[in-house]
Amino acid sequence: MADFRKTKTAMAEHIPEDVMINVLERLPVKSLMRFICVSKRWRFIISDPQFAKSHYKLSCENQTIRRRFYLSNSNRFALDSLDFESPSPLLREVRIPFEQPGIKYWSLRCSCNGLVCAVVSVSTSAKYHLYIWNPSTGFLKRLPDPSFCVYSMSVSSGFFGIGYLSATDDYKIIKPGEMLSLRANVWKKIHSPLKDLYIPPEEGIRVNEALHWFYARTPSIAAFDLATEEFRTMPLPAALKHTYYAVLDCSVRLQASVGGCLCAFDFVMFGGSIDFWVMREYGVADSWAKLFKFNVPVPSENIYESERLVVSDTSITLERANVGFL
Amino acid sequence: MSTPAENEASIKQESGPSGTVQDKPKKIVVRTGDGEVFELKEEVAMEMETIKTFFMEDNISYETVMPLTNVDSWELVKVIEYCSKYVELKNKENFHKELKAFQDEFVKSMSPKTLLSLSNVANYLEIKYFLDFICQAIADHIKSKDVEYVRELFGVENDFTEEEYEMAKTEAPWAHENLDKDLY
Numbered sequence: 001m002a003d004f005r006k007t008k009t010a011m012a013e014h015i016p017e018d019v020m021i022n023v024l025e026r027l028p029v030k031s032l033m034r035f036i037c038v039s040k041r042w043r044f045i046i047s048d049p050q051f052a053k054s055h056y057k058l059s060c061e062n063q064t065i066r067r068r069f070y071l072s073n074s075n076r077f078a079l080d081s082l083d084f085e086s087p088s089p090l091l092r093e094v095r096i097p098f099e100q101p102g103i104k105y106w107s108l109r110c111s112c113n114g115l116v117c118a119v120v121s122v123s124t125s126a127k128y129h130l131y132i133w134n135p136s137t138g139f140l141k142r143l144p145d146p147s148f149c150v151y152s153m154s155v156s157s158g159f160f161g162i163g164y165l166s167a168t169d170d171y172k173i174i175k176p177g178e179m180l181s182l183r184a185n186v187w188k189k190i191h192s193p194l195k196d197l198y199i200p201p202e203e204g205i206r207v208n209e210a211l212h213w214f215y216a217r218t219p220s221i222a223a224f225d226l227a228t229e230e231f232r233t234m235p236l237p238a239a240l241k242h243t244y245y246a247v248l249d250c251s252v253r254l255q256a257s258v259g260g261c262l263c264a265f266d267f268v269m270f271g272g273s274i275d276f277w278v279m280r281e282y283g284v285a286d287s288w289a290k291l292f293k294f295n296v297p298v299p300s301e302n303i304y305e306s307e308r309l310v311v312s313d314t315s316i317t318l319e320r321a322n323v324g325f326l
Numbered sequence: 327m328s329t330p331a332e333n334e335a336s337i338k339q340e341s342g343p344s345g346t347v348q349d350k351p352k353k354i355v356v357r358t359g360d361g362e363v364f365e366l367k368e369e370v371a372m373e374m375e376t377i378k379t380f381f382m383e384d385n386i387s388y389e390t391v392m393p394l395t396n397v398d399s400w401e402l403v404k405v406i407e408y409c410s411k412y413v414e415l416k417n418k419e420n421f422h423k424e425l426k427a428f429q430d431e432f433v434k435s436m437s438p439k440t441l442l443s444l445s446n447v448a449n450y451l452e453i454k455y456f457l458d459f460i461c462q463a464i465a466d467h468i469k470s471k472d473v474e475y476v477r478e479l480f481g482v483e484n485d486f487t488e489e490e491y492e493m494a495k496t497e498a499p500w501a502h503e504n505l506d507k508d509l510y
Contacts, residue, residue, distance in 0.1 A: 013442040014481055019449050019461065026465035033501035037473045037494045039482050092500065138498055 021045060025055045028064070029114075029136045053169070056113060070094070070108060070116075070135070079108075081135065097140045098131045109160040110173075110203040115139075117162050117173055130173075132182065147178060147187050159196070161204025161211035165226045172226050174204065174211060179229060192231040194222050205254045207262045208282050214252045214264075221254065221262075237277045237288035240264060263291075354381065355391045362399040363391065366406065373409045375452030394451075401447045408432060408456055433463045438479055441467065470505050 024032065024046065032055070036043040045051055070079045077099045081092045096106065102123040110117050114136055120129045130143040158176045165172060171182040176196040178187045194215060199222050204211030212234070215222035219241055221234040235241075240252050257263050262279040273293055281287035352368035354377065368388075371377050380392050394402065415424050433441070441464050448457035468476055477484055486494060495502060 013439055013446065015442055015445055016449060019445050019457070020480070022457065022461040023445075023464045023468075026462050027469055030498075030501050031469045033498035034473060035476060036497065037486070037491055037502075038476050038484075040485050042482065043494060 017045075021051070024051070025058050026062075033137060079135075094135055097133060097138070098129070098142075110162045112162045112164055112171065112206065115162070115171065117160070119160075132171075143173070143180060144185060144187060146175060146180075147189075158201055159199045159204065159213055160202070161206075161213075161224065163204070163206050163209060163211050163226045165209055167227060172229075174224050188229075190229065190231075194231050194233065198222075205256050205262065207256045207260060212254050212262060214254055219252070221264075234262075234283060235285040235288075236264060237290070239275065239290070240266065240277065264288075352388060354388055356394050356402070357391050358397050358399045358402050359395045360398050362402075364399075364402055364406070367410070369413055370406060370409050373413060373453055374405075375454075376450065379452075396450050397447050398443075401443060404444060405447060405451065405453070405456065408459075409453065412455065429459060436463075438464070438467055442479070472502070472505060 024035070027035070032046050036046050070081055078093050078095045081094045096118070098106070098118060098120055100120075100122065104121045104123050106118055106120040108116050109119050114134055116133045116135060118131045118133055120131065122129060125145075127145045129145060132141045132143060133139065159174075161174045163172055163174075164170070168181075168183065173180045173182075174190070176199075177190065179190045180187050195217060198215055198217040199213045200216070202213065204213050204224065206212075209226045211224045211226070213222045215233060218233060220236055222231060223234050224231050236252065253265055255263050257278060262282065263277060264279075265274050265276045275293045276291045277288050278291050279288050353365045354368055354371040355363060355365050356371075356377070357363050366377075377392060380386065381388065381390075397405075411428050412425070415421050415428070418424065436444075441460055445457065445460045445464060448460050468479070471479075476482070484491070
């Protein structure tokens with residue numbers, strides 16, 4: 001009775017490659033980055049973009065994606081990477097891969113699926129450079145310079161967003177006046193019916209393959225649809241619409257809930273209470289519902305503060321971050 | 327242990343006049359690579375695509391003993407244990423919770439070699455949920471292990487030169503550090 005498995009060595013049991021790939025798809029990124037050193041075949045499999053896609057998909061389904069926070073470091077050219085989810089959080093220093101002569105300042109503007117978009121201002125150029133970086137794998141790609149740099153010397157101005165469009169398996173980056181698809185690798189002019197000046201210089205919130213910002217003009221929500229590449233507005237809950245907001249003093253924050261719904265809450269700079277709203281049905285004005293209200297202590301420092309509410313199944317955390325230039 | 331001939335005889339008895347067959351739960355008989363014969367409940371056997379296809383595709387009678395040459399008896403015992411439990415829990419309310427408790431117990435004292443053997447069997451018998459479960463268990467086992475360990479376990483030959491290996495390491499040097507401490 002011939003049995004192919006009986007020819008295995010004493011130690012090892014040979015398993016077919018597709019079973020091996022099933023195992024690899026379940027490994028965390030750090031293990032995968034180590035196992036590219038196992039053999040040339042393993043490196044080939046792990047480096048394959050198809051594999052990265054199925055690995056990411058499985059991580060999302062099993063909710064094993066680790067969230068990391070990148071904090072500024074005393075070293076101008078590095079970040080501290082912090083994993084909140086491990087019981088004893090490990091701080092790891094990560095050097096920026098786009099350090100170059102004449103670098104003035106840089107910041108991470110937006111992120112999606114582990115990819116980060118970094119903006120770098122260099123003294124030798126009026127324009128700023130853009131990079132796509134995956135801090136977990138080290139992947140780095142310089143993007144073509146954007147055409148419009150309205151505030152050419154100021155890296156932080158203008159809204160920014162990055163999103164993934166599943167239909168074309170593509171990432172798109174949007175900034176005032178133009179958009180770039182990672183696949184096309186060219187900036188394309190975007191004609192928007194909205195006034196860019198009324199959109200705060202922040203990262204767009206991703207829900208339903210569209211990016212969202214608070215729009216101070218109406219006030220409402222400015223949404224950029226990644227598929228149609230068009231801007232439109234969406235209504236805010238009535239209770240949050242009654243006051244006029246200046247753009248940089250905007251009092252309404254948006255974010256995505258764990259379940260993928262758009263949420264809005266008032267931003268409280270000097271302490272007070274927060275009303276947290278969720279849009280239960282995307283695009284339906286009537287579906288805005290107030291989830292809860294709670295009190296926030298007065299902060300001790302008032303540099304430009306950014307707040308975020310992190311809502312998980314078991315806890316609600318209010319994060320405060322001091323944002324400044326590195 | 328009954329001989330195949332005896333077993334076939336007893337099966338013939340069971341599938342007598344149509345009246346009596348309806349009362350008895352249907353059984354499927356298989357023979358493992360090491361010569362042992364197993365009787366499986368139909369509902370459990372049908373969880374294994376390979377067995378299901380064998381009988382369903384050409385309408386083969388359940389009197390036939392299906393050979394499973396690539397499966398050892400101890401492996402089949404484990405597979406039956408898992409699939410029977412899965413079928414039992416499938417429609418229950420606490421399915422996920424109870425399955426998780428069972429899964430933890432199931433792999434508790436299994437060696438990595440055992441897991442690899444079972445992954446081969448799960449693949450051969452085409453039991454998707456069991457294969458995914460075993461692969462997850464293997465992944466959990468190797469995730470904090472170093473390159474050498476993984477090569478030995480899977481019998482993979484190192485085809486890098488020393489230089490090439492060092493180059494590959496530099497792609498992510500941090501991935502080779504803190505292997506015990508971290509809980510990735």
